[in-house]
Amino acid sequence: xxxxxxxxxxxxxxxxxxxxxxxxxxxxxxxxxxxxxxxxxxxxxxxxxxxxxxxxxxxxxxxxxxxxxxxxxxxxxxxxxxxxxxxxxxxxxxxxxxxxxxxxxxxxxxxxxxxxxxx
Amino acid sequence: xxxxxxxxxxxxxxxxxxxxxxxxxxxxxxxxxxxxxxxxxxxxxxxxxxxxxxxxxxxxxxxxxxxxxxxxxxxxxxxxxxxxxxxxxxxxxxxxxxxxxxxxxxxxxxxx
Numbered sequence: 001x002x003x004x005x006x007x008x009x010x011x012x013x014x015x016x017x018x019x020x021x022x023x024x025x026x027x028x029x030x031x032x033x034x035x036x037x038x039x040x041x042x043x044x045x046x047x048x049x050x051x052x053x054x055x056x057x058x059x060x061x062x063x064x065x066x067x068x069x070x071x072x073x074x075x076x077x078x079x080x081x082x083x084x085x086x087x088x089x090x091x092x093x094x095x096x097x098x099x100x101x102x103x104x105x106x107x108x109x110x111x112x113x114x115x116x117x118x119x
Numbered sequence: 120x121x122x123x124x125x126x127x128x129x130x131x132x133x134x135x136x137x138x139x140x141x142x143x144x145x146x147x148x149x150x151x152x153x154x155x156x157x158x159x160x161x162x163x164x165x166x167x168x169x170x171x172x173x174x175x176x177x178x179x180x181x182x183x184x185x186x187x188x189x190x191x192x193x194x195x196x197x198x199x200x201x202x203x204x205x206x207x208x209x210x211x212x213x214x215x216x217x218x219x220x221x222x223x224x225x226x227x228x229x230x231x
Binding site for chain 2: 002004006034042043044046049091093095107108109110111112113115
């Protein structure tokens, strides 16, 4: 159980293009989804947290107009990189967690990531 | 300053050897999560620790959380090449569907 699907896995596009990345929880309801960015040989950097039906909370230094996040349902969140430029090239990973249970927190389950290359 | 320190940064062991990876927080955490990542791929959830002194095992991997809830260790017994990858600890500090702070990871190489 607890499968998160992220699509696409790899994108190459021209500078100025907007790119949408989807993150789906396949077998559970994700009350919260997270979007991370990872640079080569670095750890994960949290970009934003999104809860179903509400606006995303962005981390300091992340441009919300640049990285649009929509969490329209309990199984789907999207990240749109608007007017992408070469400096936006990176590995983007989403994660999802379900409702807190009587046993405590639910761990985040991660998608396989999207490698974005902007030419 | 980095809230979560992970050590060592990299580790090369011979197949069959035991190894330990450490994760230290600068403040008391609510929950500690261990993940494994292969380069360029997503993270695989290994274990979650929430109670001081808690210990969990899965196959040949054991994770412990100290009583003060500031330090965790991940121990692999009789390592195999399939254990190779990057191990990341993630710390939550507020409970609920909380955001995590991740360590920089430990790259494990297991030589056959």
